[in-house]
Amino acid sequence: MKIIVLIKQVPDMEKVRFDREKGRIDRSSAGTEINPFDLNALEAALQIKEKLNASITALTMGPPQAEEALREAIARGADEGILLTDMKFGGSDVKATSCILSSAIKKMEYDLIIAGIQTVDGDTGQVGPEIAGYLGIPHISNVEVIEKYNEDSIEAVSAVWESRYLKRGNYPVLITVTKDVNSPRLPSFKNKMKARKAEIVKWSYEDISEFIEKEKIGAKGSPTKVKKIEMPPESTREGRLYSQCDEKAVMDILSVLKERKILKEA
Numbered sequence: 001m002k003i004i005v006l007i008k009q010v011p012d013m014e015k016v017r018f019d020r021e022k023g024r025i026d027r028s029s030a031g032t033e034i035n036p037f038d039l040n041a042l043e044a045a046l047q048i049k050e051k052l053n054a055s056i057t058a059l060t061m062g063p064p065q066a067e068e069a070l071r072e073a074i075a076r077g078a079d080e081g082i083l084l085t086d087m088k089f090g091g092s093d094v095k096a097t098s099c100i101l102s103s104a105i106k107k108m109e110y111d112l113i114i115a116g117i118q119t120v121d122g123d124t125g126q127v128g129p130e131i132a133g134y135l136g137i138p139h140i141s142n143v144e145v146i147e148k149y150n151e152d153s154i155e156a157v158s159a160v161w162e163s164r165y166l167k168r169g170n171y172p173v174l175i176t177v178t179k180d181v182n183s184p185r186l187p188s189f190k191n192k193m194k195a196r197k198a199e200i201v202k203w204s205y206e207d208i209s210e211f212i213e214k215e216k217i218g219a220k221g222s223p224t225k226v227k228k229i230e231m232p233p234e235s236t237r238e239g240r241l242y243s244q245c246d247e248k249a250v251m252d253i254l255s256v257l258k259e260r261k262i263l264k265e266a
């Protein structure tokens with residue numbers, strides 16, 4: 001059985017700063033990491049591999065330094081990593097990103113594709129289902145429990161708003177997982193050594209060109225145009241300090257709460 005895990009390298013969102021003047025993330029202000037939900041996707045694949053005879057390929061599209069994310073995926077147990085990297089892919093929006101990733105997948109053998117539900121930077125949650133659309137295969141999104149699996153199919157609980165749906169997909173199928181599906185394991189020492197020496201396969205536009213339409217990728221192939229990005233102004237605190245709890249203080253607080261419609265008039 002062949003499993004592909006989709007991995008995106010993202011900035012560490014707890015540390016990253018925003019360039020307010022240019023209206024974009026200052027990527028040099030923080031390190032990078034694997035998108036946290038993709039660690040759940042990898043863990044799901046590893047648990048399947050422990051029970052079935054499976055191989056796991058981690059696949060990412062990104063700049064050359066995204067190779068680090070693939071090495072980390074190998075350190076955590078993936079068998080190999082493929083990096084899609086080419087200047088022609090730059091400026092791709094979600095649709096073009098999904099087109100590029102699915103074109104690479106068409107070149108690969110696979111039964112199951114596992115993606116995170118969303119990323120912590122782009123956060124659209126569209127890449128997984130869009131890839132399934134491009135490949136013409138079914139998908140099960142928002143998976144919070146993987147109930148059963150065998151060499152032919154997988155059964156999973158999909159969380160949609162307040163409802164839970166038990167769905168079964170025959171391979172080939174794509175699933176997107178939430179953080180509730182498992183707790184990702186840490187890299188092992190043995191796998192860290194393996195990851196250091198691993199050869200990361202790199203595919204450029206030329207390597208997948210037979211499956212891709214040139215006009216559907218990059219900035220030109222992206223229907224989304226970002227006209228302007230604005231950061232909300234930093235809010236300043238409007239605290240008032242009362243040194244003693246007297247009637248005036250209580251009345252003051254009550255009138256503010258009523259003014260802001262937090263408390264209704266009796």
Ligand SMILES: Cc1cc2nc3c(=O)[nH]c(=O)nc-3n(C[C@H](O)[C@H](O)[C@H](O)COP(=O)(O)OP(=O)(O)OC[C@H]3O[C@@H](n4cnc5c(N)ncnc54)[C@H](O)[C@@H]3O)c2cc1C
Pocket residue numbers: 006007008035037038041059060061062090091092093094095097098101114115116117118119121122123124125126127128222224225226
């Ligand atoms: C007009 C426009 C231009 C853009 N230009 C650039 C640019 O020049 N450079 C740039 O870095 N970004 C660019 N982006 C952002 C880029 O489109 C998104 O990073 C990408 O589409 C993924 O979307 P997302 O982060 O919302 O993924 P989501 O849909 O939230 O991700 C869901 C899951 O899909 C998988 N996944 C997502 N992205 C990847 C990936 N790259 N490789 C493997 N798996 C993945 C992961 O498993 C992830 O958990 C641009 C966006 C727009 C709208």
